[in-house]
Amino acid sequence: MRSPVSARLAPPLAAAAFALTAALGPSLPLQRDLRDALITVDVTRSMNVRDMNGLSRLEAAHAALRLWIADQPCGTRVGLAIFTERRSLTLFEPVEVCADFATLSAALAALDWRMAWEGDSMISRGLDHALKRAEELKAGLIFVTDGHEAPPLPYSGPNRFAGESPGGVILGVGGDTPSPIPKFDDLGREAGFYGPHDVQHAPARVGPPPADAESRPGFHPRNNPYGEADLEGAEHLSALRADHLQELAAGRGLVFLRLSEGPQALSAAFAAPKAAGTGARMRRIPAPFDLSPFFGALALLALLVGWFAPSGLRSSPSASGDSS
Amino acid sequence: MIAFAHPLALLALPLALTPFLRRWLASAPVPRLDLRTGGEAPWTDRLLKAVGVVGITALILGLAKPHLPGGTRPHQGHGANLVLLIDRSFSMDDSFAGRAPNGDEESKSAAARRLLFEFIEKRPDDRIGVAGFSTAPMQVLALTQSRSAIAAAIAALGERGLSQTDVGRGLAMAMDMFDEAAAPDSRAVVMVSDGAGVIARETQEALQALARRNGVRLYWLYLRTAGAKGIFEIPRPGEADTPQLRPERHLHIFLQRLGVPYRAFEADSPEAVDEAIQAIGDLESRPILTLRPLPRRDLAWIFYGLAALMAGVLAAARRLERAYAPRSSAPTEIRP
Structure with a gap:
């Protein structure tokens, strides 16, 4: 039986119950799949080229990656590694982005060409090493480079990648116009730029000669099987080698993306199925969905309704008594 | 607020x-007007x-x-501002017997890693920075209190190391890592290495200047491989005694001359490393003002x-x- 009194009593009772539920903090036990990332940054000399709107490629990479990390949901873990020579070196294993954002940002800012333990920049081999490392750490790879191989790749091209690829993104940094590479002296002071005679313009003369060697000037099948076309070139200038990086990415389950496309594009590319390699490693973490605002809103609604409950006790005194 | x-x-x-x-x-x-109280x-x-x-x-x-x-609140604790300067040369991946670790042997870097984990676990108030060095010095982690970040940086030492050892520039980087927040009387560099190299004269002068300016205390934990000469061993008469042949001994002599409090530990087993780390921990424990995170x-x-x-x-x-x-x-x- 619904007497008018219980209709009047229901809203505040409901409000009390909802508010109490909200105070107890109920939540849905949802889970969320997160993908950790190992950011490997090329620290070779060509990353010093200042062709990113006045910033050097390293500085531009720092700024963009910092924004990207700030964008990641709490619980995601990001590690940092550097690449030079033919391998990568992990500075620290993935750390949680919210608790250790300051650490990540400071470490990105501290990346410097001086960390490079050797001057070579064998990107395809470094990339393979970084992929192996990311696979060990169960993280996706974000490889930041300009694609400038130094010394140039052998005529046979890069090695084929064999093994498990954790997937990820190759983040291309650099402009499209070849720009000079700053040169530093022994004490780390900038001393001009690399000139055409400072660098090697073609692969070392080992292994099979190029296919078009016959048409090259100075070619002789026995005495000069490589020709002389490899004595000069433009390897002392550096631009983003997007085609090379695209090719490397395609063979390794990675996605190529330009840094200039921004952090959102990086997040999208990192999550894309094409960037999954041979199986992206996801980590499932509890992400409870807080229901207290929902109950709080219901309580508010009930309380407001309560003030507008029918106020007249129109029934006879006997019905309005202690019926409930 | x-x-x-x-x-x-x-x-x-x-x-x-x-x-x-x-x-x-x-x-x-x-309406019963007579029941109302005064209108x-x-x-x-x-x-x-x-x-x-x-x-x-x-x-x-x-x-x-x-x-x-949340945020941080100042906390008066006991500890120090430490920079761990760690040798990343690949010889650290060998055991104390100087070969690839097998079975129950532990590589030098694994032993150092395990003991450093224990060390940071026991000292919650330290601000710790991590730097590595091989041919080039690299700053891994600026001075921080974040235990998770320090642990991640130490864990990363498990990766196979790099080529050579350039101690001088590594030391210069470590001494330069102290910021204004590190009180001058509680700065210490702990260098962990299994070898040394010749320090160039320019680097020596730079190091002397840096040490004088920053006032750090210096600890060298030398992981001695079996068969290698010790740092305290004085060569017999007639035996060659040059920085090139005995880099460890000469580095020790150079560091003694640096004019800052300095102590070297020679460890030829994981247990000896443990003792040395304990000793450093005891020496580097003075009141420091740090920040505790407030959730x-x-x-x-x-x-x-x-x-x-x-x-x-x-x-x-x-x-x-x-x-x-x-x-x-x-x-x-x-x-x-």
């Missing part, structure tokens, strides 16, 4: 005036209006997600709880409300 995560919800605050529009308790349909609302009415205002306000504040936004604290539950209480009072008032029934007067005794 209380902050709100969803401040837009506060726009609903005018709803808290709703109680002034209506009475909470029922009005009797039958003004009874005290219960005013009380219930106040309860309603408080309840609705609390709910709206709760929906705006109030919290104390963000949610306050919404307090507001929801208050609202539940208010709604309960209002419900109780409704439960107790009665229609005005003519008060039956006491039976009048009629005496004939």
Whole structure:
């Protein structure tokens, strides 16, 4: 039986119950799949080229990656590694982005060409090493480079990648116009730029000669099987080698993306199925969905309704008594 | 200071005036003017209006997600500002016997890693930075208190090392890593290496200047491989004694001349490393002012709880409300 009194009593009772539920903090036990990332940054000399709107490629990479990390949901873990020579070196294993954002940002800012333990920049081999490392750490790879191989790749091209690829993104940094590479002296002071005679313009003369060697000037099948076309070139200038990086990415389950496309594009590319390699490693973490605002809103609604409950006790005194 | 995560919800605050529009308790349909108290609302009415205002306000504040936004608070602890300078040359991946570790042997880097984990675990107040060196010095982690970051940096030492050992530039980098927040009397560099190299004269001079300026204390934990010469061993007469042949001994001599408090430990087994790390820990324990993180604290539950209480009072008032029934007067005794 619904007497008018219980209709009047229901809203505040409901409000009390909802508010109490909200105070107890109920939540849905949802889970969320997160993908950790190992950011490997090329620290070779060509990353010093200042062709990113006045910033050097390293500085531009720092700024963009910092924004990207700030964008990641709490619980995601990001590690940092550097690449030079033919391998990568992990500075620290993935750390949680919210608790250790300051650490990540400071470490990105501290990346410097001086960390490079050797001057070579064998990107395809470094990339393979970084992929192996990311696979060990169960993280996706974000490889930041300009694609400038130094010394140039052998005529046979890069090695084929064999093994498990954790997937990820190759983040291309650099402009499209070849720009000079700053040169530093022994004490780390900038001393001009690399000139055409400072660098090697073609692969070392080992292994099979190029296919078009016959048409090259100075070619002789026995005495000069490589020709002389490899004595000069433009390897002392550096631009983003997007085609090379695209090719490397395609063979390794990675996605190529330009840094200039921004952090959102990086997040999208990192999550894309094409960037999954041979199986992206996801980590499932509890992400409870807080229901207290929902109950709080219901309580508010009930309380407001309560003030507008029918106020007249129109029934006879006997019905309005202690019926409930 | 209380902050709100969803401040837009506060726009609903005018709803808290709703109680002034209506009475909470029922009005009797039958007016009995003689039952009214002096023409003004009874005290219960005013009380219930106040309860309603408080309840609705609390709910709206709760929906705006109030919290104390955390941060850091200064904490007087015992520890030091330490920079761990770690050799990343690949010889660190060998065991103390100088070969690839197998079975129950532990590589030098694995032993150092395990003991450093224990070390940071025991000393919550230290600010620790990590730097590595091989051919080039590299700053891994600026001085930080974040245990998770330090642990991640130490864990990364498990990766196979690089080529050579350039101690001089590594030391210069480590000494340069102290910031203004590191009090001058609590700065220490702990160098962990299994070898040394010749330090160039320019680097030596730079190091002397840096050491004088920064006033660090220096510890060298030398992981001695079986068969290698010790740092304290004085060569027999006739034996060559040059920095090139005995780099460890000459580095030791150079560091002694640096003019800063310096102590070297020679360890040829994981147990000896443990002892050395304990000793460094005991020496580097003085009062320092650090920051402890203060987590963000949610306050919404307090507001929801208050609202539940208010709604309960209002419900109780409704439960107790009665229609005005003519008060039956006491039976009048009629005496004939």
